[in-house]
Amino acid sequence: MTARYDTVAAAGESRYDTVAAAGESRSDLLDLPALWAAIKARKLWIIGPTLAALGLSFVAVNMVTPRYTGEARLLLENRDSFYTRPGQAVSETSGQQFDAEGVQSQVQVIMSRDLAREAIKRIGLVGNSEFDSGAGALGALKKVGVLLGIGAHPADRSPEERVLEKYYDRLLVYPVGRSRIVSIEFTSQDPALAAKAANEIAAVYLEMQEAAKQDTARSASSWLSTTIEPLRKKLAESEARVEEFRSRHGLLVGTNNTTITAQQLADLSTQLSNARSQQAEAQAKASIIRDAIKAGRTFEIPDVANNDLVRRLIEQRVNLRAQLALESRNLLSEHPRIKELNAQLADLESQIRAAAERAVRTLENEAKIAGQRVESVTAALDGQKKTASGANDDEVQLRALEREARTQREQLEQYMLRYREALARDAQNAAPADARIISRAIEPTTPSFPKKLPTILVATLATFLVALATVVSRELLNGGSPAPADDRPQRKARGRVEPAVGQPESEEDDAEAAAPPPRRRERIAGLLTHGGRIGQLHIDLSDAEAGLSDLTACVNKASEGHAPLVLVLDGAEPDDASPRALAQLLSERSRCILIDLASESRDRPGFSELLAGEAMFSDIITREEDSRLHEIAPGRAGREAVLAAPDIVDVALDALCETYDWVLVATASTDEAQVLSPLLARAQGALVMAGHAGNGHAVEAAYRLTDLTGAPIALVMLDAPETIDLVSQDKDPVPA
Known part of the structure; x- marks a missing residue:
């Protein structure tokens, strides 16, 4: 219910049915035993369609005309070699690979219309009733369609066009994964025709490849033949212009492929270098001889010492010095003989000095001659430079003409080479196709359609699963197996909360009260007097589904996505019913958790350890x-530690309400108001276990709860077969 539980009587029987139905659909647990029972009860709804599908599929696969598929495979590779491509290396032609786009392009070529038309002619599909719609007489239905303009007459189209549609329906071309192999499959009712068609399509593809290469070579040779002759004439004209320009401007070529002007300039440069070297050498020798003469070492000069006259004079001087030394031992320096020898020796010295001076003058003259030669060669070189500089512009033009002629010559040589190759490739079998057949189609013996056994199995299994899913879905959507029609009034009466005394009953209640069943009169005891807010609920432990529906009617509806939180008080008597028994009953049809705060056991971890952060859920x-x-359980710290932290308890209870369908908090009926108030503040209802016969402690606890909460309160009696007179209607409320 969405409103507060002000009075159960005002809701009436219709309100109970709505809440009870919501309680029955609350549980989302999968009850496998009940589901299995429903499947067994409706087994004919599963077996019947399955057997029908088995029979129909068996008849269908045996009535359908079988089709056979022939398969041929091609390997895409470059088959050119050194012999088919002269002038190129083998690695350049045989190492090429087809990429993924290239393989897909060849697949589209095989499926082209031009290839299809040629293949149709070779296979002989025109006139074949399987492929040619114009073969044979038109059927009555087709004639009517032609007359009404719905379809075209087969004779209006060419034979190949009529066959093309069926041809493409039966043709499948695809590349084999991660390879350069293309598979060609053709399907037909005739196995021999299927194999022949696949082989013929592969053969036509190879022939088209070869023809395309030959056409390319033929067109290339034709173009080259028309281009080579004009290019040859242009080359001859260019070479003639080069020679004419060379002779007109004197740019004749000498040795080492250089012009005469350049050679003359080089020769003059060499002569000038030689003259300068001779001049410098003569001047150096003359200077050295003069220095030697001044130092008195004339005979040490190579040019002077090598002179014959100087050599004889030196020999005479040596002899005179020897005589002078010999005579000096016996004669004094003033002796005539000594004087004569000294005079002869001085004369020889002067002659030697004069010979050295003549050598110096000779070298100086040679230096002057070399200098004059340097001047003359320099003048000639300057003139030749002017001549060479004037010829540079002509040489630039000559080189441009030579470069143009050389370019035309190279182009002509390349064209001639390509022309010879094109002529060679234009010959028969000189241009192999870039593919070869690696697997020819053979006549198939097993039909490719229909696959009888797989088709029968799939159809039967699919029908079985659909029928089973239908039955299971219907059971789940209905919330379980419906109860018999004669049992539902008893279930309603058994869990119904009676209206309070003194409040008007509906007409439906009056009609039911007119002749109530004996057992129902015994089970219903009515409400207590405290404002009609305390209800009395009887639950049969043997019927968990009815107990879940009855309990749902006695609590307020929780927010969406949260389970109702219900506070359950024990009866404070040894024979009272335990909250655990009620929780066990709810757990049979829903997800239920019991938080036992009435127990004093501290032998295991519980809620106190969760609040302290020492344990998880x-x-x-x-x-x-x-x-x-x-x-x-309460935990080792006891229920006092749990009730001392109401804020943290609320967070934990929120988490449990998001997980379970029912959250029951069990406390003692003797707890004070300060203990129960935090729990009642967020509870959707409160239950007091009244035992099998009811007791004053339970009633007193129920009265105390009316002052603590506005949520519905109910006294719960388990398996109560007789009416229980709880208290007098005029009894005053017991204070909290």
């Missing part, structure tokens, strides 16, 4: 064997 949530109920 996965550490404190426990579940007993053979039970779906989850439970959280």
Whole structure:
């Protein structure tokens, strides 16, 4: 319910049905036993369509005309070699590779219309009733369509055009993954025709490749033949202009492929260098001889010492010095003989000096001659430079003419080479196709369509799964197997919360009260008097689904995505029903967790450790064997530590409400208001376990709760077969 639970009686029977239905659909757990029972109950809805699909698929695959597929495979590679491409290396022609785009391009070539028309002629598809729509007489239905203008008459199109549509439907060309292999598949009802068509298509493709290469070579040779002759004439004219310009401007070529002007300039440069060298050498020798004469070392000069006259004079001087030394031992210096020898020796010295001076003058004369020669050669060189500088412009023009002629000569040689290659490739079998057949199609023995066994299995299995999914979906959408029609009034009566005494009942309630069943009169005890806010609820432990619906009607509706939080108080009597029994009942049809704050056990970690940060939810949530109920204990610190931190408790409860369908907080009915108030502030309802016969402590606890919360409050009695007279209607409320 969306409003507060002010009075259960005002809601009436229709309001209960709405809340009960919402409670029944609250659980999203998958009940496998109930689902399996529903599948078994509706097994005919699954087996029937499955058997029908099996039979129909078996008949269909045996009635369909089988088709056979022939497959041929091509390897795309460059088949040119040194012999088919003369003048080129083998590695340049055989190492080329087809990339992915090249392979796809060849696939499109195989599927081209020109190739298709040629293949149709060779295979003989024209006139074949399987492919040619114009073969044979027109059917009645087709004639009517032609008359009405819906379809065209087959005779209006050419035979190849009529066959092309079916041809492309039966043709499949695709590249084999990560390779340069192209597969050609052709499908036909005739296995021999399927194999023949695949082979013929591959053969036509190879022939078209060879023809394309030959056409390219033929067109190239034709173009080159018309280009070479004019180019040859241009070359002859260019060479004639070069020779004419050379002779007219005197740019004749001598040795070493240089012009005469350049050679003369080089010769004059050489002569000038030689003359300067001779002049410098003569001047140096003359200077050295003069220095030697001054130092009295004339005979040490090579040019003077090598002179015959000087050599004889030196020999005579040596002899005179020997005589002078011999005579000096016996004669004094004033002796005539000594004087004569000294005079002869002085004469020889003067003659030697005169010979050296003549050598100096000779060298100086040679230096003067060399200097004059240098001047004359320099003048000639300057004149030749002027001549050479004037010929530079002519040589520039000559080089331009030679360069043009050389370019035309190279172009003519290349064209001649290409022309000879094109003529060679134009010959038969000189241009192989860039592909070869690596696998020819053979006549298939097994039909490619239909695949009988896989088709039957797939159709049968698909029908079985669809039927099963339909049954399961219907069961899940309906929230489980519906109860029998005669049982639903008993379920409503068993969990219904009766209106308060003193409030008007609806007409439907009056009609039902007129003749209530005996068991229903025994189970319904009515409401207590405290403003009609305390209800009485009987739950049968043997019917978990009805108990879930009944309990849903006694609490306010929680916000979307959150489970209702319900506070459950024990009866404070030894024979009272335990909140655990109610939680066990809810866990059978929904996800339920019980937070036990009434227990004094401190032997295991629980809520206190979670609040202290010492444990996580996965550490404190426990579940007993053979039970779906989850439970959280107070913890080793006790319930006092839990109730001392209400803010943190609210955060933990919010997390649990987002995870479970029901969150039950069990406390003691003797707890004070300050303990129960924080929990009741966010609870959607409160339950007091009244046991099998009810007791005063439970009623007193229920009265105390009315002053603490505005949420619905109900006394819960489990398996109560008789009416329970709780208190007198005029009893005053018990204070909190």
